[in-house]
Structure formats: C-alpha cells, structure tokens
Amino acid sequence: MKKTAGIRIFLLKNAMILFCTMAIACACEAAATPTFTPTVTATLTGTPVVSSVWRVNAGGALYPDSWGNTWSADTNFNSGTAHCVTNTVTNTGDSGLYQCERFGNTFTYAFNVPAGSYQVTLKFAELYQTAAGARVFSVSINGATVLSGYDIFADTGSEYMAVSKVFNNISPVSGLITIQFGPATADNAQVCAIQINPMPSTPTPTPTVTACGTPGITPFIQVNGGAWQPLDSITASIGSNVTLGPQPLTGGSWSWTGPSGFTSSLREISGIPLSSGLNTFTTVFTDGCGSQATMAFKVTAVAAVPAILKETAGCAAGINIDGKMNEDAWASAALNPVSKLCLGTNPNNISGGFKTLWDTDSLYMGLIINDSYLNATQVACNNYNDSSVEIFLDMANDDGSQPYPGSIGDFHFMISYDCLQSCLNASVAIPPGGGGIQYASTYNASGYIMEVRIPWQYLGVNPATGAD
DSSP, X not given: OOOEEEEXXXXXXXXXXXXXXXXXXOOOSSOSSOOOOOOEEEEEOOOOOBOSOEEEETTSOOEEOTTSOEEXXXXXXXXXXXXXXXXXXXXXXXXXXXXXXXXXXXXXXXXXOOSSOEEEEEEEOOSSXXXXXXXXXXXXXXXXXXXXXXXXXXXXXXXXXXXXXXXXXXXXXXXXXXXXXXXXXXXXXXXXXXXXXXXXXXXXXXXXXXXXXXXXXXXXXXXXXOOOBOOSEEEEETTOOEEEOOBOSXXXXXXXXXXXXXXXXXXXXXXXXXXXXXXXXXXXXXXXXXXEEEEEEEEXXXXXXXXXXXXXXXXXOSOOOXXXXXXXXXXXXXXXXXXXXXXXXXXXXXXXXXXXXXXXXXEEEEEEEEOSOOOOOSOGGGGGGSSEEEEEEETTOOTTOSOTTTSTTEEEEEEETTSSOEEETTTEEOOTTGGGOEEEEEEETTEEEEEEEXXXXXXXXXXXXXXX
C-alpha cells in the first residue's frame, strides 16, 4: 500500500470395451478347408444422462435441501478444484448447500437436456476472501456472458452469505447447456451449486430463505466518484461530492437522517449536504424479518487545500530536533491540515497536519500524522511505499511554472516514519545528518510526530524577514 505524506504535503491470488471373439474353428473334421467363425465386435458406449432437471452441489456430496429437493454430488464438471468449509452460511435455510465450492481461473459444467427452454440458477457464497475486489470473475452460458466482473463479496456485503443468480429462457445448443466460470481477473471463479429446470410459465427465481437474526451494515464511502472505501468516517474538502453506500445491497429497506433536515429512503445517497466541520448522517437498515441495525456516518468537511500553499513561517526559538514538538515556538505556530488524497485509497483514514518555523540558519518543519498502520520495510528512495512523509520545496518560488524535477531550487525529501530511511529528489539516499539535515520522530499505535531541520545553506537561499 502506498502511503505518503508531504509538504506541498501529500499523504500519500466413452470407455469403449471391445469384446472380441475370434474363435477359429480348426474344423478337424473331414473337410480339408478350415471354416472360420465370423468375428463379432460388441462396442459398448456410455449413454449420456439426459434430464430436464439438474441440481448439483458443486464441490460437495449429495445434499437433501429443506424444500425436499435432492442435489447430486459434484458432477459434469471439467477442471477446477473442490473446496469445503464448516462455517455457517447465512441468508439461506440450507447452509450446507453453500459450504462447498468448485473454484478455478476457468472451469465448465455441461448438462445434457431435452429440447426446450430452461431456467438456470447459480448459487454463490464467498467462502475465502474477506473484502470486495478480492475475487472478480465472469460467467457465460452457451458462450453468452451472463455475469461480467462479478464480485460475490461486493454483492452480498459479507463472506459466508448466500446469493442466487437466475437466468431465464436458456436454450440448449446441440442438446447441451454449458456453463463456463471465468476467466477471473482477481483470484478465481467459483460456484457453490447449480440448478437447471424447465422454464416455468411465469419466471420465478429459486426461493432463497432469509434466515432471521441480527442484521449487519457494512460501510462504504466514495468521494468525487473515486474508489469505494470501507469506512464510516472521512474528511473531505468543502464542495466535494460525497456518496454513502452501505451494504447489504438487497434484502431490506433503508432510512436516513442528517443535517439540515436531510432524509432519504435510498440505500445509496449522493450529493449529501455538507457544512464546514462534522456532519453526521445516520442510517437504519430493516431486514425482511423486521430486525434493524443502525450506523452513523461522519463526514468532516474542511476548506480545500490550495494547489500551492503559501504560509508565513513562525520564528524558531530553542527547537530541539527530538520528534516531540513540545517547545513553545511550535505551540504558537499554525497547523496546516494534510487532507488531499492524491492517489489510491485511504483504508486506514490517514490524516495529519504540519507546522513551519525558521531562523537565520534553518527551516524547521513539524508534522503530526494520524496513521494506525505503520510500516517501513523499504529502504532509501523506495520508502514512499511505506509510512513516510514527502516534503516538496520550491525555493525558486516559481509556483510550479517550471518543470519538476530539474528546475533550480526544487527539492523533494522523503523520510520514513521512523526516520531510518530518507531520500532526496527520489534518487539520492541521504544519510542521517547528511548536509546538516536533521530529523527525528516519536510514534505509537495511533501515528507519529516528526521534526525536520534543513539548513538554508543546503537549500541555497538567504532568508530575510518579510521575504516572499
């Protein structure tokens, strides 16, 4: 995961049996010419089973369901691997039908059926992956795609939750209904059970019994049309288009309340009203049994960070570079928020801010970063892949009008959260103390504080009071 923070700061898986009797009767009777018994070849070929109803427990054994139907042990497959679990699968009265699966990047099932029109039901439950996007695959029937980019977890909102997909008016090709699972674009394709039966007069899906119990809500937030993030709180710039899209996707009703009298009965709400500061939107999900679950989404709206931040640095006095920021000079300096997500997603809700001070010798920066997942496994100029900060300095004050990198006065510092790795301009490793640069940090389970001192001589400028 790429996590960085910076100044212009960015936080940044048939058998054929031949019975051959060639009995040569050496007729040792009076005839002088032998008589040969004709050769008889009996060819026994397996007759394919043809049925108008098929129920198969993919990857599993014979299973009698709660509706009185019998699902055969896994059969009629080509390729793939069987896998079973013992976990209880919810959203069904037949958990055992969903505890096994056949999986693989690409595998098929083929069923011989009489001519006619059929209804195909595919049953799924996520038995391995624990997040949306971890398993994505397609499904086709007789060569026609019926599911594209299908994600079981994203559909159900949970692992070990049953879901059925029903496809109507399927006609056999050359007496076969062939179902291909895959290819997969993430992990492997899979299926738990397959049912084929003649098309009913009024198409109806195979019943799925909803097991009553305490419902759950899985939070998802999207900002400005970006990636969905599994969060219930987020910080966004005022004017951002924030969408709240909790799951499950089906199986109940939703109600929302929020600031300024906001209400909605949709599951997914977009363009929600945001005022500066904390905005709380509360949703209530009522399942098919009447049970309810409640979740509060918190959206903190802050002023948008300008493309280029201009700040008046405070005066440094008595600063000790120890990663504590406990001097009076830091207390009086303004904290500038770091809230812009430049690339990827922010599943750990990383945030923070920075302060600047100066004296006639050096520029000082203090950074306060909230990050509950700290890692630093890369070295030197690869530390941008870890928990780190990136500091961009434009000492020529050309406001980005010149190309970067390469312009005189451009500096880019990367420093890991533990201050063991650092890099200049994404290419030169900086040893601790190199060029007179000092940095130190303190950290715990919730994040870190970092202090950085860079001599003006290293930056090639001579500061003056009131200078821009």
